[in-house]
Amino acid sequence: MMDSPNEISTIKIMIVGPRLAGKTSLIEKYTDDWGQAEKNGPLIPFSLMTKEILIDGKQSQLTLLDINGGERFLPITSKLFPFGGGFMFVYDVTDYESFRKIEIWLKKVDQLANHSAFKLLIGNKHDKRSDRVVSKEAGLGLARKYGVHFMETSIEDSEGIKGAFNMVLSNIKKH
Numbered sequence: 001m002m003d004s005p006n007e008i009s010t011i012k013i014m015i016v017g018p019r020l021a022g023k024t025s026l027i028e029k030y031t032d033d034w035g036q037a038e039k040n041g042p043l044i045p046f047s048l049m050t051k052e053i054l055i056d057g058k059q060s061q062l063t064l065l066d067i068n069g070g071e072r073f074l075p076i077t078s079k080l081f082p083f084g085g086g087f088m089f090v091y092d093v094t095d096y097e098s099f100r101k102i103e104i105w106l107k108k109v110d111q112l113a114n115h116s117a118f119k120l121l122i123g124n125k126h127d128k129r130s131d132r133v134v135s136k137e138a139g140l141g142l143a144r145k146y147g148v149h150f151m152e153t154s155i156e157d158s159e160g161i162k163g164a165f166n167m168v169l170s171n172i173k174k175h
Helices: 023-031 071-083 096-112 136-146 161-172
Strands: 009-016 038-040 046-055 058-067 086-092 118-124 149-153
Touching: 009 023, 009 071, 009 096, 009 161, 023 046, 023 058, 023 086, 023 161, 058 071, 071 096, 086 096, 086 161, 096 118, 096 136, 118 136, 118 161, 136 149, 149 161
Parallel strands: 009 058, 009 086, 086 118, 118 149
Antiparallel strands: 038 046, 046 058
């Protein structure tokens, strides 16, 4: 929370999920018009991008953490989870193994993150209809199981990307 009207609040969104689910592409598509954003990475367990943004007329420091999907990094990256204000769990709808592995991330964040953190499950690459192996209903079911929000996105046509980030940002500022 902010102590003074001039203090800049910090908002951290962690984008997590298995390798090759499209996490980095999702971030790049969202931030492609940021221009002067500070980019650090790729670091081995995670990379991050920061930018000052206006939310409801107030300056905020937005930090996006792209968490490496390799399970071997989970002991390191999970130490960051208590500091996340929002989480985006990304899986690839054309890869059943990606969908199966997203549950590992959902469980770990559920155990370690602040329970008031906003959580969004994202089925990515939904534009690849002919290659799809995970139904929207399966994604919705998993979201219900963990009590998180759900939506689908497409890097190819940018569908849902800004909406996903805006949903997380608007729900973080409510807390």
